[in-house]
Amino acid sequence: MEKKYKILIFIIILILLFLAIFSFVEQYVYSKKNSSIITNIKNQYSSNENVIISGIANPNSQITIILDNKIGFIFADKKGKWIVNLGILSSGKHNFEIVFSDSENSKIIKTSPIFITDNIKNKQTAFILNSISKFFVAGLSSYNYPKELTTIPLSKPQIFNGKWQLVK
Known part of the structure; x- marks a missing residue:
């Protein structure tokens, strides 16, 4: 049971990390496109x-x-x-x-x-x-x-x- 929770926590951390990186890249691209x-x-x-x-x-x-x-x-x-x-x-x-x-x-x-x-x-x-x-x-x-x-x-x-x- 503990191994399943560790894997689940690891997957949740990976998803949160992915979302944070995606949000940063999206914000960076938007700011570059609107720099007129x-x-x-x-x-x-x-x-x-x-x-x-x-x-x-x-x-x-x-x-x-x-x-x-x-x-x-x-x-x-x-x-x-x-x-x-x-x-x-x-x-x-x-x-x-x-x-x-x-x-x-x-x-x-x-x-x-x-x-x-x-x-x-x-x-x-x-x-x-x-x-x-x-x-x-x-x-x-x-x-x-x-x-x-x-x-x-x-x-x-x-x-x-x-x-x-x-x-x-």
Whole structure:
């Protein structure tokens, strides 16, 4: 009888160990797949400066950039790096959002507004670390954290007509 209990306990320990390893691997893979970020963006540019934004996404994934209700698309390279030159923007406040898309879901990052001014005294890059992140399932069905509001605009964004170019 004691031998049966030892074998049973051993099997239970093996099952628990397997479940722990599986859970760790699943969490690791999920965190790697959802590591899309903006690595370089300033919140203020001069009126004669190209607005260049870069970041990291899933390799070969689509990145949708929404600037003042206009939309453009680029793709990350095979290492997941991307960079886009939005060109010189008019003076004033510009609203900016970015959507990282892969086959499973999308991650939307809404940044603070970008300001274009005629005179900038401090030209250091001001990384926007206060971005608000939300996860969206493919389509427009959204996943919200408790008590969080998701707003989907009713207007259809305009498509940029070749204004954006990929910077290498």
